[in-house]
Amino acid sequence: MINKLYESFDKAVADVFDGAVILIGGFGPADGCPSYLIRALYRQGVKNLTLVSNGPGRGRPAPPPPGAPPRPPMMRKSPLNYDDGGLLIQNGQVIKCICAFPGHGMPGNMSAFHTLLAQGKMQVELVPQGTLAERIRAAKAGVPAFYTPTGAGTVIGKGKETRVFDGKTYLLEYAIKADFALVRANKADRWGNLVYQGTSRNFNGAMAGAAKVTIAEVDEMVELGTLNPEGVSTPSIYVNRIASRKDSKEGA
Amino acid sequence: MAERLDEQTMALRAAREFQDGMVVNLGVGTPTLCTNYIPEGREIIFQSENGCLGYGRTAQTEAEQDFNLINAGGQFVVANKGICFFDHAESFSMIRGGHIDLCVLGGLQVSEKGDLANWLIPGREPGSIGGAMDLAFGAAKLLIVMTHTTKDNQPKILKECTYALTAPRCVTTVVTDIAVIDVTDKGLVLRETAPGWTAAEVQTLTEPKLIIPKDLKEMAF
Numbered sequence: 001m002i003n004k005l006y007e008s009f010d011k012a013v014a015d016v017f018d019g020a021v022i023l024i025g026g027f028g029p030a031d032g033c034p035s036y037l038i039r040a041l042y043r044q045g046v047k048n049l050t051l052v053s054n055g056p057g058r059g060r061p062a063p064p065p066p067g068a069p070p071r072p073p074m075m076r077k078s079p080l081n082y083d084d085g086g087l088l089i090q091n092g093q094v095i096k097c098i099c100a101f102p103g104h105g106m107p108g109n110m111s112a113f114h115t116l117l118a119q120g121k122m123q124v125e126l127v128p129q130g131t132l133a134e135r136i137r138a139a140k141a142g143v144p145a146f147y148t149p150t151g152a153g154t155v156i157g158k159g160k161e162t163r164v165f166d167g168k169t170y171l172l173e174y175a176i177k178a179d180f181a182l183v184r185a186n187k188a189d190r191w192g193n194l195v196y197q198g199t200s201r202n203f204n205g206a207m208a209g210a211a212k213v214t215i216a217e218v219d220e221m222v223e224l225g226t227l228n229p230e231g232v233s234t235p236s237i238y239v240n241r242i243a244s245r246k247d248s249k250e251g252a
Numbered sequence: 253m254a255e256r257l258d259e260q261t262m263a264l265r266a267a268r269e270f271q272d273g274m275v276v277n278l279g280v281g282t283p284t285l286c287t288n289y290i291p292e293g294r295e296i297i298f299q300s301e302n303g304c305l306g307y308g309r310t311a312q313t314e315a316e317q318d319f320n321l322i323n324a325g326g327q328f329v330v331a332n333k334g335i336c337f338f339d340h341a342e343s344f345s346m347i348r349g350g351h352i353d354l355c356v357l358g359g360l361q362v363s364e365k366g367d368l369a370n371w372l373i374p375g376r377e378p379g380s381i382g383g384a385m386d387l388a389f390g391a392a393k394l395l396i397v398m399t400h401t402t403k404d405n406q407p408k409i410l411k412e413c414t415y416a417l418t419a420p421r422c423v424t425t426v427v428t429d430i431a432v433i434d435v436t437d438k439g440l441v442l443r444e445t446a447p448g449w450t451a452a453e454v455q456t457l458t459e460p461k462l463i464i465p466k467d468l469k470e471m472a473f
Contacts, residue, residue: 027302027322027340028302028322028324028325028326029319029322029326030302030319030320030322030326031319031320032320055380077317079319100380100381100382100383101380101381101382102378102379102380103380104376104379104380105376117378124378126378126379126381127381128381128383128384128385128386129301129340129344129381129382129383129385129386130301130344130347130348130383130385130386130390131385131386133340133341133343133344134341134344134348136340136341137341148348149389150348150385150386150389150390150419151385151389152389153417153419153420154385154416154417154418154419154420155416155417156381156385196337197320198304198318198320198321198337199300199302199303199304199320199321199322199323199337200319200320201303201337201338201339202302202303202339202340203339203340204339205303205338205339205340205341205342206339206340206341206342233339
């Protein structure tokens with residue numbers, strides 16, 4: 001019998017190795033971030049990771065110094081039990097980020113990513129968001145590289161191979177070869193068919209199937225046969241493992 | 253010189269460019285305000301990079317806030333009838349495949365030839381490109397909404413951009429707090445001035461020479 005559900009989040013990420021390239025879904029403050037899987041990697045302690053995501057994430061706010069006045073409430077709300085890739089950066093587990101939107105390093109409010117970048121301890125590869133999505137899709141579809149006009153004539157095109165089609169210049173961009181994809185969905189069945197909710201699909205839907213191993217974090221499992229076959233967003237073939245917030249243990 | 257338009261009025265003026273049936277993508281900042289000023293009788297479909305076609309105005313109450321329904325600027329929005337969702341690869345097929353009729357973005361600099369710089373202020377590296385480059389290369393029309401000058405009154409419409417480009421020759425129209433300017437093969441054409449502003453006053457705050465057409469209008473609201 002096929003059953004891709006893992007009994008815990010920790011077991012689902014146990015074999016993630018030092019130096020792995022990891023795709024992480026999510027976008028902004030939407031509830032589309034695989035927060036439980038990120039915390040499992042944090043506990044697992046794996047190092048020298050390359051994260052591929054829309055943004056590196058801000059991580060957790062630093063605790064206020066002793067005797068400091070209470071902070072004003074967070075400007076931006078987060079979903080319940082939220083953590084992003086910034087948690088792994090704060091924990092020194094990341095050496096490189098491939099992303100479209102690192103955000104701005106605000107003086108006095110630097111994220112761990114910007115601090116490490118300024119210290120020369122973090123590499124960043126800045127990629128236009130559509131090129132990032134396509135480089136991920138290409139890997140999923142077995143396409144090694146493709147041409148796109150995005151970035152031609154800008155710093156993004158520097159040093160890249162170009163070709164002219166119909167009088168327009170295109171850049172050669174390569175598929176991103178990743179070891180693991182951590183994606184967040186709403187529901188899964190034991191085969192690994194996934195459905196998402198609203199704009200929380202974002203990079204998750206693009207990343208599922210784009211790495212050697214895709215691990216899906218879902219809210220709950222449903223019986224095989226109950227998802228509407230016309231409404232399945234990610235077909236089961238793209239999913240290797242599932243951990244469920246309702247049906248798996250968060251820790252070991 | 254007369255008063256400059258505030259941010260809301262700039263968004264109002266920009267939204268006048270929306271034609272019935274258009275698919276429109278809005279950038280972060282002032283452009284997102286355009287959802288509140290759709291001209292009456294026109295139906296517009298808003299596309300968002302994070303996988304949504306058909307969202308509506310920004311959420312006004314706590315009850316309307318849904319973590320599964322945000323726009324590309326990270327704001328909570330509400331759903332219009334007919335809304336649909338998809339992943340990032342599909343979303344950028346729409347953008348890069350030329351399916352977006354009009355995109356509205358903010359700008360740091362626009363050149364005489366329609367080059368745009370809007371993602372990196374020198375000294376603030378690495379900068380954040382987001383979806384701006386794909387939109388600038390892919391949208392059929394690109395409208396830029398920005399203040400006409402920097403805080404110290406230096407022109408942002410220049411002969412050549414000095415900041416890192418988002419895309420060369422991509423801008424169709426610029427809506428600023430004092431003017432509406434079209435980018436054409438012949439150069440920049442001043443289409444409208446803000447109430448109380450003369451063409452000569454706009455020219456003094458613009459580096460390249462503006463073409464002043466006979467039918468120059470004052471913005472009307």
